[in-house]
Amino acid sequence: MTPPRLAVVGNPENRRVTMLLDAAARLGIPGPRVVSWREVLTARGARFDPDEVVRLDSPGENPDVDTALRGPGAPTRIADGTRWYTALLAAVDTLRGGRRLTDPGDLAVLFDKRRCHAELAARNVPVPASPTSGAGAPVPPDWPAVRELAAAAGLRRFFLKPAHGSAAAGVVAVETASGGRVQARTSAEVAADGVHNSLRVRRLTGEAQVGALVDALAGERLHLEAWLPKPSWQGRTADLRIVVIAGRATHAVLRTSAHPMTNLHLGGRRGDLDTARAAFDSAGYGWDTVLAVAEAAAAAFPRTLCVGVDLLPAANWRGVAVGEVNAFGDLLPGLTGLPGRADGLDTYAAQLVAVSEGWSDRAAA
Structure with missing residues (x-):
């Protein structure tokens, strides 16, 4: 086994990076050179030698990096996902040299749930039914539009997901019933300063509660898909x-x-x-x-x-x-x-x- 020259772009204090370093030590190969996301975003780029193999790791769990990508605000907020997505791809585009272990084009699809779902469906990979994936698919602007899309697709139970979200942030599991009854479960909470992600999954009941949450999340380019048993x-x-x-x-x-x-x-x-x-x-x-x-x-x-x-x-x-x-x-x-x-x-x-x-x-x- 010939050890390559390794580099990783990540948050140095994060366990993702430290676990990678530990794995290299256990295998007896040189540990990767660590380049921080903060450095990349501050210096507007980083350079790697042609023979370096470059791993991109998650920019999450660092408040300074989160602010640089999404703008100021509490790290728990569910907002500005499109800004985060655009900023992340722009930051990746400033990296020069080396050989990537994560392709930038792949990353752009992986962090867009709507595009990723459509790509898998086009390859006949089994995915839940969705009216919001594929070329020209609608982006629901509010709760009434979500209900209309779900009804037209014959979905009485469905998930709503921010297109650029991760770790289930902003995900809402919705159930509708005859007579217009609706309930949902989610870890998202509406506060005076916006929607925040909590570690507590709670139940919402009725059009008013569910609709208010979905309306608050609608700016995150929602993806709608069937909730499979x-x-x-x-x-x-x-x-x-x-x-x-x-x-x-x-x-x-x-x-x-x-x-x-x-x-x-x-x-x-x-x-x-x-x-x-x-x-x-x-x-x-x-x-x-x-x-x-x-x-x-x-x-x-x-x-x-x-x-x-x-x-x-x-x-x-x-x-x-x-x-x-x-x-x-x-x-x-x-x-x-x-x-x-x-x-x-x-x-x-x-x-x-x-x-x-x-x-x-x-x-x-």
Whole structure:
């Protein structure tokens, strides 16, 4: 294994960067040169040597970087997602030299849920039905427009997601019923200074409450998609995060929750992956097919080393759909790889091994 010259653009204090450094140390290869997002944004760029392999890591969890990308305000606010998105892509465009492990064009699609959904659908990757993806798809300006779009698509249960959001910030799970009744669950809260993301998923009932929240979020270019029934595991809903590295599914987590959103920071918990694997096999769908769907989603982004694919199992375990594909979906502390795919390696070590084995050369070919 020939160690490459590595560099990472990230927030140096963040555990994403420190876990990458730790993985390099365990493998006995030189640690990457760390370039901070703050430095990139302040100096309006950074340069890398031609033989450096450059990893882009999440700019999140740093208030100064968040302010530089979105403008001033509380880090918990859900606002200015389009500004954040545009600023991030502009910052990536100021990087010069080196070979990227995350393709800028892929990044532009991965951080736009509407575009990403359309790209997957065009490749026949199974995704939830959506009236807001694809060329010329409408951008609902308010709650009445959302209700009209959902009704026209025959959706009585659906998710609303800010197009450029992450970590379930601003996601609203909506249920409608006959007679115009509506309720929703979300971690977003409307305050005097706007909408904020909390760590508490709560229920909203009635047109007034749900409509007020959706109206407050409507400036975030909302993506609307069907809320597919999920299977139950020990009385909790379940889905999967599959990490795909160099085109191969290497790590998997069963995520369970009492809420529609299974994100671990919102109270989700890791479940027993062996139980899910057995359920798929017993249902006749097959665990290998599950991994193949994740790999098909990642194949839409062939110039990006690693993505995290969120899979939505059918309630009867006889199928999956792709909920999202995450550019920075590899933060899974303490998780080692799937047998025969990344034995004994965490997500960071597995990526370093792939790079050392020449992935960046093959991707550039």
